[in-house]
Amino acid sequence: METLPFNPLPAPINGRRSKEDVRSMLSSELQDFVGKEENHHILDYICRLPLEETEIPEFHLKISRDMKSIKRPNLIYPVAEGVAIHIYPDKEDIRNYYIPIEPCLFQDVDSTLEAVEKSLIDIISSLDVDTKDPEEKKILLKKALKKVCTIDKNAKQKADKRSKGLDEKKTVQREKNNKQQSRFIGNLNGAGNVFKTKKRENIRVTPDEFKAIEYLMIRDKLGMGTIQPLLLDSNIEDISCSGLGRVFVEHKVFSSLKTAITFQETEELNSFIIQMSEKVGKPITYRDPIVDASLPDGSRINIVFGEDVSKRGSNFTIRKFMGIPTSILELVDFGTIDYTMAAYLWMMLKAGMNCFISGETASGKTTTMNAITTFLPPESKIVSIEDTPELQVPHKNWTREVTRTTRDDSASDVSMFDLLKAALRQRPNEIIIGEIRGVEGNIAFQAMQTGHPVMSTFHAASVEKLIQRLTGDPINVPKNYVDNLNVVIIQSAVNIPGKGMGRRILSINEIVGYDSVYQAFNFMDIFKWDPATDTFKFTGKNNSYLLEQKIAPRLGIPENQARRIYLELDKRAKILRKIHQAKITNFYDLFKILIQVEEAGLTS
Numbered sequence: 320m321e322t323l324p325f326n327p328l329p330a331p332i333n334g335r336r337s338k339e340d341v342r343s344m345l346s347s348e349l350q351d352f353v354g355k356e357e358n359h360h361i362l363d364y365i366c367r368l369p370l371e372e373t374e375i376p377e378f379h380l381k382i383s384r385d386m387k388s389i390k391r392p393n394l395i396y397p398v399a400e401g402v403a404i405h406i407y408p409d410k411e412d413i414r415n416y417y418i419p420i421e422p423c424l425f426q427d428v429d430s431t432l433e434a435v436e437k438s439l440i441d442i443i444s445s446l447d448v449d450t451k452d453p454e455e456k457k458i459l460l461k462k463a464l465k466k467v468c469t470i471d472k473n474a475k476q477k478a479d480k481r482s483k484g485l486d487e488k489k490t491v492q493r494e495k496n497n498k499q500q501s502r503f504i505g506n507l508n509g510a511g512n513v514f515k516t517k518k519r520e521n522i523r524v525t526p527d528e529f530k531a532i533e534y535l536m537i538r539d540k541l542g543m544g545t546i547q548p549l550l551l552d553s554n555i556e557d558i559s560c561s562g563l564g565r566v567f568v569e570h571k572v573f574s575s576l577k578t579a580i581t582f583q584e585t586e587e588l589n590s591f592i593i594q595m596s597e598k599v600g601k602p603i604t605y606r607d608p609i610v611d612a613s614l615p616d617g618s619r620i621n622i623v624f625g626e627d628v629s630k631r632g633s634n635f636t637i638r639k640f641m642g643i644p645t646s647i648l649e650l651v652d653f654g655t656i657d658y659t660m661a662a663y664l665w666m667m668l669k670a671g672m673n674c675f676i677s678g679e680t681a682s683g684k685t686t687t688m689n690a691i692t693t694f695l696p697p698e699s700k701i702v703s704i705e706d707t708p709e710l711q712v713p714h715k716n717w718t719r720e721v722t723r724t725t726r727d728d729s730a731s732d733v734s735m736f737d738l739l740k741a742a743l744r745q746r747p748n749e750i751i752i753g754e755i756r757g758v759e760g761n762i763a764f765q766a767m768q769t770g771h772p773v774m775s776t777f778h779a780a781s782v783e784k785l786i787q788r789l790t791g792d793p794i795n796v797p798k799n800y801v802d803n804l805n806v807v808i809i810q811s812a813v814n815i816p817g818k819g820m821g822r823r824i825l826s827i828n829e830i831v832g833y834d835s836v837y838q839a840f841n842f843m844d845i846f847k848w849d850p851a852t853d854t855f856k857f858t859g860k861n862n863s864y865l866l867e868q869k870i871a872p873r874l875g876i877p878e879n880q881a882r883r884i885y886l887e888l889d890k891r892a893k894i895l896r897k898i899h900q901a902k903i904t905n906f907y908d909l910f911k912i913l914i915q916v917e918e919a920g921l922t923s
Contacts, residue, residue, distance in 0.1 A: 321424065321545075322565075322581045324407060324416045327367035330425070341366045349378035352397070359527070360422045361395070361403050367425065376405055382554065384653065386572050387819050391415070398552045401534060406573055417568055417576040419548035421538075426531035434522055435532055438467040453615065456541055461533065469521040470529050543598065543614065544591060545580050546637075550616060555639050557681065562631025563588060569681070574820050585632055592624055592633045611707060611724075616640055619707045644689040644711040646906040648899045655683065655810075655822050657855045658899075660846050662891035663827065663866075664806075665913075668694040670870050671748075671772040672805040675755075677779045682810045683822035684776040685709050688751070691774075693910040695749055697917075702742040704735055705753030713910040718745065735759040739766070747771060754778070760794035767803035782807050782828050782842050801840060802832045805865055815853055823848050824855075829865050860885065891922055 331338045342350055342362060353362035365375065377394040386392065391408035392415060398404055407416040442463045524532065538547045549558050549568055557569040566580040582588040596603035599612040599620065608624040617640035623629045647664075650656045667674060668691060676684045692712045695701065700716045708721050720742070723733040735752070736759045742750055743766055750766055752759065752775035763773050779785035785807060789796045807828045815821045825848045831841040845859030859866075866888065867881040876883050894916055903912055916922060 321419070321421075321579045322583075323418065323579055324409065325369050325372065327425070328369065329367075331363065331366040336366060338362055338366055344375055346378055348380075349395070352378060352380075357401050357530075358397075358403070360401070360424065360426075360530070361420050363425055364405070364420045365395075373408070376407075382572050384572055387574075388817070389573075392573055395420070398548065400537075400551060401530070402548045402551055404548070404552060406576070409577075412577075414567075414575050414577045415573060416579060417570070417573075418579040421548060422527075422534040423531035426528055428524075428528050428531050428535070431522060431524060431528060432532055432535060435464070435467055435536070438522065439463055439536075442466055453541060457537055460536060460541065464529075464533055464536065467522055468529055468532070469523050470526055471523045472526060543595060549578065549580075550614070550618065550637075550639070553642065557639065558635075558637040560588075560635050562629060562634050564631075582632075585626070588633050589624070592622055592635060595620070595635065596622055596624075613707055614640075617708065619709060638709075640709070641686075644906045645686050646904055646909045647690040647693060648895065648904045648909060649906075650687065650690055651895075651899065652904070653821065654815075654818075654853065655687070656824050658892040658895045659857055659888065660824065660827060660855060661895055662888050663845065664691050664808075665694040665891055665895075666870055666888065667806050667865065668772075668774075669696060670873060672865065672869070673767050673772055673803060674774045674806040674808065675777045675785065675804060676775075676808045676810060677777040677782075677785050678810040678825075679778070679780055679812070682812050684810055685753070686822075687808065687810060687824070688774060688776055690906070692751070693906065693913055697910070697914045699748035700746065701749050701751060702745055702747040703751040703753070704738045704742060704759075706735065707753070710751060710753060711906075712751070713907055718742075718747070736762060739763060742766075743769075743771065749774065751775065755794070757793045758795075760789060761796055764789075764796045764800045764803055768800060780811070781809060782826075782830075786840055798838070798840075799833055799835065802830050804830050805869075806830075807842070813850065815850075818853070823853075829859070829863065831864050887922070894921060 328336075331341070342353065345353070345365070352358055353365070368375075374393060379394055379396045382394070382396050391410065392406045393408050395403050395405050401422050403420045405416075405418040405420055407418055409415050538544065543550055546558060546566065549555050549566070554571045555568050556571060558566065559568075560566045560582065563582055563585065566578045566582075568576050568578055570576050582591065593603060596610050596612075599610075599614060601610045601612045603610050603622055603624045605625055605627075608628050610620075610622040610624075612620055612622075614620055614637070619638040619640070620635060622633070622635045624633045626632055647656070647661050651658060651661065664674075674691075676688050678684050689711050692701075692714070695714065697714060698716075699714060700718070701712050701714050702718045702720065703710045703712060704720050706722050708719065710719070720738045722735055722738060723730070725732055735757070739750070739752070739759050739762045743762075750763070750771055750773045752763060752773065754776045755763060756778075763775065767773050777785055777788070779788055786801060788794065789801060790798050807830060809825045809828065811823060811825050812820055813823050815823075824846070826844045827846040828842050828844050831843065833840050843859060843862070843864065845857070845863055847856050847858050848854075849856055861882055866884045871881045871884040872878070874884070874887065898909065898912055903909060
């Protein structure tokens, strides 16, 4: 259910302002946008804004991270499928509002929707060709809707009467049709393109009503329901529902926002949670109240069901899947890393050094690990191991393995430990582990010991904490094995003066060795972030153990001239800068360019 943070004005035809009056107040770009038939509902939304309290929103076809500095943003931007987003300021709270503007927002179509659903069940039941493709299902559903609805352009007066106010119970009413919905989706899974029509009276709707019904049917039956607009927005990183109340999001540009989507009743929230779990193929119950799964778009979801384990009610958290991974040069743009640091990681990964990216939750570890995979030799055979698939590797010879947890005796569980043992038999050039948490860490270090390069993320805020966790329960890596780990990247989400929250690599560290006499680990920071200037210091220049003792000999540099390796580092940093200046920042395009650079011998 959407709960707007303002009292919407009556429909324009019944209020003090007409659509034409409001449209004349908009920027030319926004006028053109709302003038398109598929965006008429956005003009309707703007007409209902209390402009005495807030100004007309700015319009942006795309938003950028440069907008982070706007303290009280009031703007609209489009996402997809007829949905636009209004970032609405809240002067009394640190969080602003995130309002999805959907075609159904001011359309009271509950009773019509119920009639449409009943008619659709008969239509869909008659379809006789199997299809599991989401796009084919969408096409079939649209065809079926046109079979049961008649669009009546002269029914406007009837629609105006229904649109005087929002029916606050519309979502609750739709929940009563859950049994019909399950039957509907089951029938749609066996759908095709042959309609066996029956004698029936078509449902008459206005164009706006039809657009709202079509949107709702696709959103709720094929999508993830009320949170679908959040999944459509590529600017959203995390979606969280902590129980009854508002749903919150983490936005790439505007940080933490509270949405207009709320769950006000326990029954409503539980019903939504159950439907979500069924859609991801892991039905949740009171017996098994916790689910970790992937959504159809690849996003990671965690669900906790029931008040006995979550006192504020059922909750869920979604970590959004990003379509094209963020490249290392985009991380440079964001200020997460600089060119010299990127060049250093390029040299390390090319040489087969073992690397961990460590930090707190939501510090950007997986994003960084995805980004630096472009530095792995292109001919490498990569094996990745994850609980939930998040990694994206550009290499063609990539084996992607995922753990399996079962709830019955029909199949056995497959753990990270099992997959890692299997990976060692596959002769990989690089093993990438989504995250090390338990006994699989011990196997990872045995893999390093036998010459298999390993890269992974880890939850620890410093090198000291990382070593403590590695050598303690339940991982229990022998202390004299730890120096097989070469590079540790420490990353964090930090507050940057004048820029707000951002992600920064706090340090890049080299593990030098373990002193068994003093039972101490030797490590040095090679790069360090300076919070005062928001810049990075090359603290290990002319003093890097790995560059001088490991990389230089492999490049044929004599021991007495080992510091020539820093010239190679500078050369690679300049290459990355030139590629960036040529505006080649796409993850896959960058991978291709780096292959060409290596083949052309532009690096040593």
